[in-house]
Amino acid sequence: MAGEKDDLESIAARREEWEEKECRESFGRIPARLPRFSTVSDMEVKALATPADVPNMDYERDLGFPGCYPYTRGAQASMYRGRLWTMRQFAGFGTARDTNGRYKYLLSQGQTGLSVAFHYPTLMGYDSDHPRARGEVGKCGVAIDSLADMEVLFDGIPFDKVTTSMTINGPAAILLAMYIAVAEKQGIGQDAIGGTIQNDILKEYIAQKSWIFPPRPSMRLIVDTIAYCTEHVPRWNTISVSGYHIREAGSTAVQELAFTLADGIGYVQAAADAGLDVDAFAPRLSFFFNAHVDFFEEVAKYRAARRIWARVMKERFGAKRPDSLRLRFHTQTAGCTLTAQQPMNNVVRTTIEALAAVMGGTQSLHTNSMDETLALPSEQAVTVALRTQQIIAEESGVPNTMDPLGGSFFVEWLTGRMEADALEYIRKIDDMGGIIPAVEQGYPQREIADAAYHYQQQLEKAEKVVVGVNKYVMEGKIDIPILKIGEEVEAEQRRRLAALRAGRDGAEAARCLEAVERAARGTENMMPYFIRAVKAYCTLGEIIGVLRRVFGEYKDPGMF
Amino acid sequence: MSSTRKLRILVAKPGLDGHDRGAKIVARALRDAGFEVIYTGLHQTPEMIAAAAIQEDVDAVGMSIMSGAHMVLMPAVVDLLRARGGEGIAVFGGGIIPDDDMEALRAKGVKGLFTPGTPLAEIVDWINANVTPRQ
The missing domain is CATH 1.20.5 (Single alpha-helices involved in coiled-coils or other helix-helix interfaces)
Known part of the structure; x- marks a missing residue:
């Protein structure tokens, strides 16, 4: 030191x-x-770090103690000695019934939280019988068209014991409304349920590209969910500000850090501008980062994220409650590091990545399955992925000591360097007028596309190695069993939708949709209207269809 | 038209899938290899892709799908191209495509298929060997 x-x-x-x-x-x-040693993000690293590389570091000011400002060493004072991270495998495929079976299996194997993967039509706000849904139904996640599907999805899963994370953005408010309605049917009030909606639209424009509406009406829906949950659903994480997809789209680690925190700043600013008290809503903001394969770069990234966020919340937004200052995050190992070639090697990559997430103090973790470059995970592959976490948790000894890499000259140097580089990006974004204008100008999108192309060229020149792909290549394929989703899922969802529309109170459904439209044209909080509409079994596509008419649609500028 | 003119390639993203890292990298690599490249952007229907291919008078269409919808969407584009006088347009694709599906897709007219980890040079070589300027 x-x-x-x-x-x-x-x-x-x-x-x-x-x-x-x-x-x-x-x-x-x-x-x-090598002529030059650099991280997977191509940041050059030192051969050796010494105390002279962290000359200005002040222990109490810059590191402190776990659970204490600036939270560099961890979000809680108890860390993993109290409770291990939540083991939360992202899962969803086929019909709600198929996925319900997978959830029950994962919970029976020691998983401690649920994470819903929706199919593309749900992510984009189309019902399964919409022409744009053809070929996509149940393929990339579970098909959810209405509350009737949600009831099946969570059948027999107690909402008072299990928390659920839903990867949903454009239609997040409506899926939250469905979750609240299912809880009510289980006899559990909205004040007692716990979970997360991703609800991070800015990173959709930047990286994940599952948007529906233009940025400004999307931000209004997000502020509505924050305001509603702050008052009525206090245990719900209203946004999971996500770097995961930014990284998967090809960003560097610093870009992931910077753009994610810039998005977070954008949401806090929008909610504050709407008149909400920062200390009332900020404690329920959570984050979601990637765990890439460059071990130390990832650990430093998580530590820098906590430090930057604590200072931003305190200094820029004047937050006072410790819970407002402390960054909590979920982690997923990097899908983009997995290879179709020699797929069993992916288990090893995922282990290194998961270890980085734990060393970096994650609150929750998804470990990818070895077969995910080929298809959605098979039961066998997802079991190995879950066991990977359990081995780290209960055999490796790693969780016994908090922030075990803290104080390493190299890790502290790297943490400081990534913090400085990320702050430089955030300054540039501030100069553009904030993240929304920056996104509208395509700034983060271009930075990421450039980084992705740079990395690809390094791979082509073998300056970066991917084992089994550009080095240690083997002839012939290694087969592992894979999960296939048949076209019959689409037919099944069409049947269910037809039955739903025939069986519901059509007049009430129409009244609810009219009320949604009126609310969308006005300025009221939309959540109560969504809750009423989903309870009347209006479909997701119908509700989003009304909003599309009012808000318009966002179109890809198609830059490359 | 001269047979030495640059090949025109349409890179397309069919369906609702938002994973455009691969499509954009391939688009850049093809441009750097000397082709004229048009990129559709995301969320295109097969009808939109076929219409763009005909209107832009391209020599080949490359589609990227990571969502599992390839068995429906890729052949749909082939069929639409044939129906609209674009049967000479070469069609290739990439994404998360299991081996079993590849044979079926080739049989349906998606001639070149490239899965994750394919070197960009391999795609360029395939185009040079299999795509000729349409007359």
Whole structure:
């Protein structure tokens, strides 16, 4: 750690001497393997870090203690000695009934939370019988068209014991309304349910690209969910500000960090502008990061994220409650690091990535299955992925000590460097007028596309290695069993929708949709209208259809 | 038209799938390899893609699908191209496509298929070997 000034000068001087003498001699005999050593994000790293590389670090100011400002060393004082991270495998395929079976299996195997993967039509606000849904039904996630499907999805799953995360953005408010309605049928009030909606539309424009409406009406829906939950659903995480997809789209680690926090700043600003008290809603904002394969870069990223967010919330927004300042996050191992070639190697990659997430202090974790470059996970593959977490949790000893890499000269140097680089990006975005204008100008999108192309070129030149892809390549394919979703799911959903429309009170459904339209044209909070509409079995596509008419649609500018 | 003119390639994203990292990288790589490239952007229906291919008078259409909808959407584009006088347009694709599906897609007219990890040079070579300027 940073010592006295004289000590640091003497260490720096000795280091120079070491490079001139011992290093020169050693590398004279054994030349360096590479002309340049850099992270997977192509940030050059030092051969050795010493106290002289973190000269200005102040322990109490910059690191502190877990559960204490600026939270660099962890979000809670108890960390994993109290409760392990939530093991939450993202799952969804076929019909609600298919996925309900998978959830019950995962819970029976020791999983501790649910995470819903919706199929593309739900993500984009179309019912399964819409022409744009053809070929997509149940393929990339579970088909949910209405409350009737949600009732089947969570059949036999107690909402007072299990928390649920839903990866849903454009239609997030409506899926939350359905969840509240299912809870009510289980006899559980909305004040008692716990979970998360992703509800992070900014990263959709930036990276994940499952948008519906233009940015400004989308932000209104988000502020409505924040306001509603703050008052009525206090245990609900209203936004999961997500870097995961930014990274998957090809960003560097610093870009993931910077754009995610810039999105977070955008939401806090929007809610504050709407007159909400920052300390009332900020504690329910959560984050979602990627765990890529470059181990130390990832650990440093999580630590830098907590430190930056604590300072931003305190200094920029004047937040006072500790819960407003402390960044909590879910992590998913990086899908983009998995390879179709030699798929069993993916288990090893995922283990390294999961370990980085745990060393970085994640609150919840999804580990990818080895077969995810080929299809949705098979039961066998998802079991290995869950066991990976359980082995880290209960065999490795890693969770026994908080922030075990804190104080490593290299990790502290890297944490500080990533923080500084991310703050530089955030400054640029502020200069553009904030994240919404930056997104409208395509700034983060271009930065990410450039980084993705740069990395691809490094792969082509073998400057970066992916085992089994551009080095240690094997002839022939290694087969593993994969899950297939048949076209019969689409037919089944069409039948269910036809029965639903025939069986419901059509007049009440029409009244509810009219009320949604009126509310959308006005300024009221839309959540109560969505709750009433889903209870009347209006479909997701019908409700979103009304909103499309009022708000318009966002179109891809198609840059490359 | 001269047979030495640049090949025109339409890179397309059919369906609701938002994963455009691959499509955009391939679009850039094809442009860097000297082709004229048009990118449709996301969320295109097969009808929109076929219409763009005919209107832009392209020599080939490359589609990227990561969502599992390839068995429906890729052949739909092939059929629409044939129906609208674009039977000479070469069709290729990429994405998360299981082996079993590849044979079926080739039989339906999606001639080149590239899965994750394919070197960009392989796609360029395939185009040079299999696509000729339409007369």
